[in-house]
Amino acid sequence: MEIRPTTDQDLDVFVDTLHAAFGRFPETPTEGGGVWWSALEMDRGLLALTADGRPVGTAGAYAFELTLPGEILVPAAGVTAVGVLPSHRRQGVLSAMMRHQLTELRAEGEFLSVLLASEALIYRRFGYGPATYTQRLTVPRHQAALALPRARGRADTPATGSDTGTIELLRRAECGEILEEVYDRYRRAQPGALSRPHRWWALGAGQPPVASAPRYVAIHRDADGVPDGYASYSTGEPSTLTVDETIAADDAVFTALARFVLGHDLVTQVVFKHFPPEHPLRWQFADFRAGQVSGDTDWLWVRLLDVPRALTARGWFMDGDSSSSTSTTRSWASTAATC
Ligand SMILES: CC(C)(COP(=O)(O)OP(=O)(O)OC[C@H]1O[C@@H](n2cnc3c(N)ncnc32)[C@H](O)[C@@H]1OP(=O)(O)O)[C@@H](O)C(=O)NCCC(=O)NCCS
Structure with missing residues (x-):
């Protein structure tokens, strides 16, 4: 078996092999919306080929920035498009591609x-x-x-009573660059968040709301009218409103957006596809059993390729020294970033 790097000329065979590994057929590009694979970085792809040259496995990598604690931005390779044909599994194809890829990534710094x-x-x-x-x-x-969170004093104030912002409802196609700008500001401050390359947004290549599939988007603006959060959603059967992604500058903005979607008439339930486990929303319901958690699962996996560099790159949430007894309650956060 041979593992070789790909070029732009390999795109069709790469995409075809990858889809066969997942048992799917490539979708047809729609007008005004790119397919996700149009964002692949083919100069970082790998193809596994049999001795007679048939492609049986794929792997790729995106160039991302990852936010570390302390609002430190570092480069990170985003491994993607990994697949091996069902006919060639459990014969070490993935292992060979991973070994090759890890060696290449280290060599690239x-x-x-x-x-x-x-x-x-x-x-x-x-x-x-x-x-x-x-x-x-x-x-x-x-x-x-x-309900009012316990930390706030007045029982007659809604949970988002401290929120002085406004919410505007747009269709995905009307959002222009608002989503990209809001996401970019958010991810720079959020440990564990990944950048989304501009070309993903330009191509509409990704999951909604990066993809330009029809969606409603609630845009939250702060008191000065600056967009600082959004919730992208659609409604479907059986009477379910599904939120693809909620991006918010802080917890109060998140709660304001949640309040908006939860207030939607003619739906019986609201599903947040990617809910950050540390967000206090669940404890802000009058009936604190209201939020039912499922799919409580891993999101971003990390591999340290250079341990000293990785560990010295990160910052901290606050100044201090090892003798300090002060700690922060802020946790590593999950994000709805998609690679
Ligand atoms: C997951 C996948 C890429 C594995 O490829 P593969 O060539 O069969 O993997 P390898 O033969 O190199 O397996 C290496 C080891 O991982 C184990 N392994 C591989 N896939 C596994 C899986 N899905 N679950 C559990 N173990 C797995 C193998 O049993 C083997 O273990 P061993 O070293 O103890 O014998 C392949 O099954 C696939 O394409 N699946 C569908 C698409 C997919 O899920 N891609 C991953 C996207 S994130």
């Missing part, structure tokens, strides 16, 4: 690689471990009333 794992048992053997987590949160609308 990368010190971190990251990925989202389709299954939890695949990547640990290659040195990856889960670093952030995500949840799926379902809220029946009849239980969705918010």
